[in-house]
Amino acid sequence: HAKRDGGAHYCFFTAQMQEVASQRLALGSALHRAIRDGEFVMHYQPKVHAASGAIIGFEALIRWPQADGASISPSLFIPIAEETGRIDPIGAWAIGQVAAELQRWTTLGFADVPIAVNVSALQFRREDVARCLGAAVDAAQIRPAMLEVELTESGVMSNPAQAIETLHQIHALGMTIAIDDFGTGYSSLAYLKRFPIDKLKIDASFVRDIATDPSDAAIVLAIIGLAHVLDLTVIAEGVETQEQVAFLVAHGCDELQGNYFSAAVSNDDAVGLLRRGPFCIETSGEHHDNRT
Numbered sequence: 001h002a003k004r005d006g007g008a009h010y011c012f013f014t015a016q017m018q019e020v021a022s023q024r025l026a027l028g029s030a031l032h033r034a035i036r037d038g039e040f041v042m043h044y045q046p047k048v049h050a051a052s053g054a055i056i057g058f059e060a061l062i063r064w065p066q067a068d069g070a071s072i073s074p075s076l077f078i079p080i081a082e083e084t085g086r087i088d089p090i091g092a093w094a095i096g097q098v099a100a101e102l103q104r105w106t107t108l109g110f111a112d113v114p115i116a117v118n119v120s121a122l123q124f125r126r127e128d129v130a131r132c133l134g135a136a137v138d139a140a141q142i143r144p145a146m147l148e149v150e151l152t153e154s155g156v157m158s159n160p161a162q163a164i165e166t167l168h169q170i171h172a173l174g175m176t177i178a179i180d181d182f183g184t185g186y187s188s189l190a191y192l193k194r195f196p197i198d199k200l201k202i203d204a205s206f207v208r209d210i211a212t213d214p215s216d217a218a219i220v221l222a223i224i225g226l227a228h229v230l231d232l233t234v235i236a237e238g239v240e241t242q243e244q245v246a247f248l249v250a251h252g253c254d255e256l257q258g259n260y261f262s263a264a265v266s267n268d269d270a271v272g273l274l275r276r277g278p279f280c281i282e283t284s285g286e287h288h289d290n291r292t
């Protein structure tokens with residue numbers, strides 16, 4: 001009887017897995033065409049200085065527009081690009097795109113606004129990741145300090161010894177390093193202390209219920225405290241409400257990022273945001289317009 005149940009489950013999972021596998025295969029070859037035909041677009045989301053509302057940088061987020069106007073999420077296609085061996089050209093494109101945009105911003109009078117690029121775990125483990133970053137900065141003739149690299153905990157913790165070396169290489173080039181989605185992976189505090197990093201990004205999942213869930217509030221406070229003890233900058237991701245802003249500002253979070261201020265926008269709209277100046281940080285009272 002138990003055996004028959006097991007058999008039934010086995011069949012169920014096989015059918016489901018087959019469907020998932022063939023979807024992945026289809027997406028894998030669509031990705032191949034997308035790389036070849038230059039279908040990707042880079043969007044940019046502002047990062048806001050909590051104390052002043054000033055835009056202190058942007059994060060580059062890849063977009064893959066579809067014929068029907070929809071867009072396939074990078075959280076879906078980046079893992080498939082990794083599994084199907086197509087992350088290298090996408091990663092190289094992303095880095096090149098950000099470097100070119102930094103160059104363009106310099107010519108537009110915004111030479112001091114850094115842009116962060118996400119580097120996937122697989123890409124980070126490539127021996128030539130630092131060389132790839134350095135080559136992009138050289139080609140675009142931009143200051144390396146304007147390029148920030150966002151890495152996930154899993155990317156750096158899977159092989160800490162190698163990670164430390166790569167992180168030092170990236171730092172030696174003059175770039176800054178942030179740990180993305182902090183708190184969702186597994187981080188050894190001992191390694192965190194030794195890693196040459198600059199910033200922790202508090203994952204959006206902890207920020208969401210910050211005002212109502214005491215556990216989330218405590219976790220966020222712990223991350224802010226940890227960051228500051230380690231002399232790191234701390235930024236909250238996925239900030240959507242005025243209550244979240246008030247909480248984060250009151251508890252010393254350095255920077256804020258999320259749809260409350262702006263979603264990721266086109267490169268031209270990002271420059272438009274820079275031209276408009278700082279956001280208004282409201283820490284109390286009713287929220288009307290987050291623009292000054």
Ligand code: C2E
Pocket residue numbers: 045060061062073074075078091094117118119120150180181204237238239240257258259260263264
């Ligand atoms: P991430 O680096 O943690 O990026 C933050 C994600 O949160 C982005 O999703 C962003 O659009 C979304 N987000 C921003 N503000 C809010 C908000 O207020 N509320 C909510 N609910 N979400 C918000 P997105 O653009 O779909 O990207 C998902 C993930 O895909 C990224 O997570 C990153 O890991 C990866 N990714 C994106 N672009 C690239 C890239 O160029 N290269 C690589 N390797 N990975 C990328």
Ligand code: MG
Pocket residue numbers: 059118150180
């Ligand atoms: Mg990121």
Ligand code: MG
Pocket residue numbers: 180181201203204237
């Ligand atoms: Mg994140």
Ligand code: MG
Pocket residue numbers: 181
């Ligand atoms: Mg993420």
